[in-house]
Amino acid sequence: MSERATSTYPDSTEESTDEKPTRRPVTNGAQSVVRALENAGVKHLFGVQGGAIMPVYDALYDSEMTHVTMAHEQSASHAADAYGIVSGTPGVCLATSGPGATNLVTGIADANMDSDPMIALTGQVPSGMVGSDAFQETDTTGVTAPITKANYFASDTDTVGDMVGEAFAMAASGRQGPTLVDLPKDITNAPTDREPGPGRTPSTYNPRTDPDPEEVSAAATALAGAKKPVILAGGGVIKANATEQLREFAIEHEIPVVTTMPAVGAFPEDHPLSMEMAGMHGTGYANMAITHCDVMLAVGTRFDDRLTGGIDTFAPEAEIIHIDIDPAEVSKNIFADYPVIGDAGTALTRLYDAMAHEPDADEWRERCQTWKDEYPMDYQTPEDEPLKPQFVVEAFDAVTDDDTIVTTGVGQHQMWAVQYWTFKEPRTWVSSHGLGTMGYGLPAAIGARLAARDDQTIISFEGDGSFLMTLQELSVAVRDNMDITVAVLNNKYIGMVRQWQDAFFEGRHSASEYGWCPEFDKLAEAFGAKGFRVDEYDEVADTIEAALAYDGPSVIDFHIDPGANVYPMVASGAANGLFALSEDQL
Amino acid sequence: MTQGLQGPRPEERPHPEGRRNAQGKRIDPVQEAEQESRRATVSALVKHEPGVLSLVSGLFSRRQFNIESLTVGPTTVDGHARITLVVEETDAGIDQIKKQLAKLKPSIAVGELSSDAVRAELVLLKVQGHEPDKVHAITQMYEGQTLDAGPRTITVQITGDQRKIDDAVDAFRQFGIIEIARTGQTALARGDTPTTPGESPAASAESTASETQDSSNTHQ
Numbered sequence: 001m002s003e004r005a006t007s008t009y010p011d012s013t014e015e016s017t018d019e020k021p022t023r024r025p026v027t028n029g030a031q032s033v034v035r036a037l038e039n040a041g042v043k044h045l046f047g048v049q050g051g052a053i054m055p056v057y058d059a060l061y062d063s064e065m066t067h068v069t070m071a072h073e074q075s076a077s078h079a080a081d082a083y084g085i086v087s088g089t090p091g092v093c094l095a096t097s098g099p100g101a102t103n104l105v106t107g108i109a110d111a112n113m114d115s116d117p118m119i120a121l122t123g124q125v126p127s128g129m130v131g132s133d134a135f136q137e138t139d140t141t142g143v144t145a146p147i148t149k150a151n152y153f154a155s156d157t158d159t160v161g162d163m164v165g166e167a168f169a170m171a172a173s174g175r176q177g178p179t180l181v182d183l184p185k186d187i188t189n190a191p192t193d194r195e196p197g198p199g200r201t202p203s204t205y206n207p208r209t210d211p212d213p214e215e216v217s218a219a220a221t222a223l224a225g226a227k228k229p230v231i232l233a234g235g236g237v238i239k240a241n242a243t244e245q246l247r248e249f250a251i252e253h254e255i256p257v258v259t260t261m262p263a264v265g266a267f268p269e270d271h272p273l274s275m276e277m278a279g280m281h282g283t284g285y286a287n288m289a290i291t292h293c294d295v296m297l298a299v300g301t302r303f304d305d306r307l308t309g310g311i312d313t314f315a316p317e318a319e320i321i322h323i324d325i326d327p328a329e330v331s332k333n334i335f336a337d338y339p340v341i342g343d344a345g346t347a348l349t350r351l352y353d354a355m356a357h358e359p360d361a362d363e364w365r366e367r368c369q370t371w372k373d374e375y376p377m378d379y380q381t382p383e384d385e386p387l388k389p390q391f392v393v394e395a396f397d398a399v400t401d402d403d404t405i406v407t408t409g410v411g412q413h414q415m416w417a418v419q420y421w422t423f424k425e426p427r428t429w430v431s432s433h434g435l436g437t438m439g440y441g442l443p444a445a446i447g448a449r450l451a452a453r454d455d456q457t458i459i460s461f462e463g464d465g466s467f468l469m470t471l472q473e474l475s476v477a478v479r480d481n482m483d484i485t486v487a488v489l490n491n492k493y494i495g496m497v498r499q500w501q502d503a504f505f506e507g508r509h510s511a512s513e514y515g516w517c518p519e520f521d522k523l524a525e526a527f528g529a530k531g532f533r534v535d536e537y538d539e540v541a542d543t544i545e546a547a548l549a550y551d552g553p554s555v556i557d558f559h560i561d562p563g564a565n566v567y568p569m570v571a572s573g574a575a576n577g578l579f580a581l582s583e584d585q586l
Numbered sequence: 587m588t589q590g591l592q593g594p595r596p597e598e599r600p601h602p603e604g605r606r607n608a609q610g611k612r613i614d615p616v617q618e619a620e621q622e623s624r625r626a627t628v629s630a631l632v633k634h635e636p637g638v639l640s641l642v643s644g645l646f647s648r649r650q651f652n653i654e655s656l657t658v659g660p661t662t663v664d665g666h667a668r669i670t671l672v673v674e675e676t677d678a679g680i681d682q683i684k685k686q687l688a689k690l691k692p693s694i695a696v697g698e699l700s701s702d703a704v705r706a707e708l709v710l711l712k713v714q715g716h717e718p719d720k721v722h723a724i725t726q727m728y729e730g731q732t733l734d735a736g737p738r739t740i741t742v743q744i745t746g747d748q749r750k751i752d753d754a755v756d757a758f759r760q761f762g763i764i765e766i767a768r769t770g771q772t773a774l775a776r777g778d779t780p781t782t783p784g785e786s787p788a789a790s791a792e793s794t795a796s797e798t799q800d801s802s803n804t805h806q
Contacts (some may be wrong), residue, residue, distance in 0.1 A: 146644060170691075204691070292602060312605050313605070316603075316606055317603070317604035318612075331678060331681065332685075337612075374594060379589070564589075565590075567590045567591045578596045578599075581591040581592070581595075584590075
């Protein structure tokens with residue numbers, strides 16, 4: 001395949017008349033890259049300087065976009081990912097070649113698993129040295145091909161800006177995802193006066209947004225005839241900005257709503273129809289609902305194994321209606337009896353219009369309510385026992401607004417956060433779902449802080465193990481005085497592993513005890529943040545109030561019950577209906 | 587030290603009778619639960635870019651699709667190439683392969699060929715040259731060509747479907763095969779049927795201006 005590719009980029013010379021008069025003319029490839037980002041409306045970028053990306057940083061020097069220098073490139077990609085989740089438009093991260101690019105990889109893979117809009121720009125050694133194992137050279141497009149929606153290797157200074165515009169458009173359209181443009185230093189350094197045109201997706205990329213009317217009609221008939229209907233909302237509902245359509249659909253037809261973890265916030269969890277989150281650590285009532293339903297309206301979900309448990313026992317008697325913009329997700333893991341390919345909002349509206357009547361499901365709704373009573377989410381708080389993590393989560397929720405944004409790392413603390421916080425709005429739950437990346441919480445909070453309104457509170461729940469992985473980013477939060485509250489649910493364990501070791505490895509705590517953890521409150525102070533420590537129940541409310549009132553980054557080290565575990569739990573690959581409520585049920 | 591939640595124990599709960607098979611399809615108790623795999627020929631029209639082959643082969647390896655052969659070559663359209671894949675998968679797997687191939691950025695169109703498609707592969711065989719007359723006779727029987735004949739070796743070319751090639755290789759074993767090089771299957775739909783959806787000779791030969799305008803390199 002030696003022949004060089006043809007380009008689909010528009011001839012941008014015609015577009016140059018749209019240029020704002022105040023802007024300096026483009027004089028090299030790097031400036032063209034920066035101009036393409038400006039054209040796309042980018043306001044913030046996250047990255048780390050380095051040799052091969054220097055021309056782009058030099059061009060940024062004259063730009064009004066705000067660059068946030070992160071302490072580590074992994075955090076740049078997480079911050080950009082979270083920025084994309086909260087804002088709905090692609091977050092941007094930059095890194096130099098070699099180690100810079102490979103450090104971005106975790107965040108790119110994370111964004112790819114969760115279909116988060118993101119664009120990564122990586123420096124590369126000069127074109128003439130590519131393939132020679134030059135200093136800080138990595139085959140970045142090769143490394144990231146399996147974890148990007150599309151990636152690009154720039155080889156023409158005149159079109160490099162258009163390429164960036166295309167990558168940005170690709171990240172944002174259809175099923176969103178991360179894209180990457182690899183930028184050899186000679187390409188960004190070389191002179192060009194070509195202004196990039198408006199960003200467009202390639203001619204071969206035309207996702208169907210409006211579903212086939214026959215598909216919709218068949219699905220509507222199946223749903224209207226259901227006796228035990230359930231809506232399974234996936235992250236695609238939020239990605240497609242279809243939250244309103246979902247709420248209207250469910251409330252009008254009185255269908256109980258279960259969400260996947262990425263969809264938390266798509267439907268208000270205090271609504272009577274909300275069954276909350278299903279899956280491995282979902283609520284008992286959500287798992288009962290998806291197990292016993294007869295028609296499942298699944299929207300924008302890829303039926304991840306943490307949701308489905310064993311395929312053979314997943315909604316085993318249900319006809320599945322699957323709405324998704326990506327045809328490849330339909331019947332990938334779970335066969336769809338009624339596939340509906342299209343944008344979630346459009347498809348829900350069409351389906352709403354096509355429903356002849358609402359399902360006759362009074363008995364089923366009543367059954368769902370009974371399950372809520374039978375399997376309540378609850379915990380004990382004896383005074384003489386260490387602090388329960390659930391109590392901390394609820395204490396934060398009680399004193400914050402509905403639009404407060406919660407970010408998390410990955411582990412037990414993530415599950416307590418999602419279980420015991422009552423989410424009511426989309427884009428307020430920012431977490432690492434598919435990839436399960438420990439260390440996601442703090443950099444995500446930084447990205448969320450910049451994407452959120454100033455009056456939105458940002459809280460990052462962390463575990464001690466998760467926080468240790470990226471806590472160097474406190475330096476960034478302090479430097480830019482970002483108002484973020486980090487709540488470390490510290491049990492001196494890599495707790496989810498400890499929980500599994502207790503359940504499945506005879507309690508042999510191999511490499512899961514973190515007894516040597518630093519004192520996080522003092523560490524926070526060393527970084528210049530505000531530090532707190534909480535050991536007792538009666539300290540919780542006042543400390544939370546003080547931390548939230550502090551104008552800048554603060555860290556509360558909550559010393560929680562080291563034995564606290566996450567329930568309900570569906571054992572890996574087991575039936576959702578067999579969720580365990582305690583360890584002896586596993 | 588681990589408290590749990592309240593509620594009926596797992597065995598006290600109602601459980602549905604139904605099941606799904608490995609493809610996530612509800613099992614009709616009367617029918618076979620698992621799908622059999624079958625052999626399919628998939629044709630993909632792609633942008634002829636650097637890296638497209640590794641993108642396709644990477645897709646197959648990381649998604650654990652069972653690939654039998656893969657051939658690739660340019661078409662008459664500048665910048666287009668056709669990839670022909672023979673795969674052994676269940677219906678659900680073949681469906682997934684087509685969808686995943688279609689998602690790749692350089693992918694223009696993807697289709698599965700019907701059983702009556704025109705298909706061929708090629709083999710080059712280098713055999714001992716002690717019995718040139720016999721080698722020639724077998725080559726003629728398989729409508730092949732002699733490409734090189736010397737005092738010690740004879741190299742012939744055979745084209746045809748897989749079965750014919752297999753038979754030819756067997757027939758040449760008697761002379762002592764020294765080396766062999768075999769392509770995978772390549773194929774086109776028979777008659778007017780387009781090989782990939784929307785494709786026709788006219789459309790396939792047309793190239794949009796924007797696609798040939800620049801020589802910039804989209805590398806994946």
